[in-house]
Amino acid sequence: MTMATTxxxxxxxxxxxxxxxxxxxxTNEAAQLAHVSGKHIAKGVVLEDEDGYLMVVIPATHHVELNHLRAMLQRDVGLATEPELERLFPDCARGAVPALGPAYGLETLLDEALLEASEVLFEAGDHESLVRMSTHQFMELLGPVQQGVFSHRLDPNVHHRPRH
Incomplete structure (x- = not known):
């Protein structure tokens, strides 16, 4: 159990x-194993296009609305690849992306669904620990980020591909 240096x-x-x-x-499996609600876990989803990278921070129970983001941003963004993530998060285990875009120099968007809880948890940079803090302190960590509705809740009855 180690926290990434960043x-x-x-x-x-x-x-x-x-x-x-x-x-x-x-992140959903991490929620189950840590006995916390996935709606309290902030998941960082990294998107890319020819202009660079950005992170959308959403609840682990949600899925990014790519078409909505493309229209809103007027950018043809897609999911970043595993090699890109390894390059962007060099101090993290593969696939263990902390939801702290600004700390890694990424433009960041925050889904408002995360603001409904009094606390937030996020990946520490490995696959065996989460960081828990108040939503207020998490917002301080992120700094001034664009907020909005960028995701929808996943159907819990549908199996989703795990990260590697």
């Missing part, structure tokens, strides 16, 4: 708890 530097002196859990393949 994440550790970002949280700094803020109050947080490192929540350990058995190895997980997805």
């Amino acid at each position: 994440v550790e530097r970002s949280v700094g002196e803020r109050t947080y708890e490192l929540v350990p859990h058995p190895y997980s393949h997805s």
Whole structure:
């Protein structure tokens, strides 16, 4: 259980708890293993186009609305590839993307669904721990980011592809 250096530097002196859990393949699985609601877990989804990268932070229980984002941003964004993620998050385990876009130099959008809870959890940069903090402190970490509705809730009865 290790926190990525960038994440550790970002949280700094803020109050947080490192929540350990058995190895997980997805944020939803991490939620189950850590015995927390997936709607409280902030998942960072990295998008890319010819202009660069951006991160959309959504609840783990949701799926990014790509067509809505493309229209809103007027950019033809798509999901970043695994090699791109490894390059953008060099201090993290493969597929364990912390939902802290600004800490990694990424333009960041925040889904308003995450603001409904009093606390937020996010990947620490490995597959065995989450960082838990108040929503207020999480918002301080992100800084001024664009907020809106960028996702929809996943159907819990449909199996989704795990991260690698």
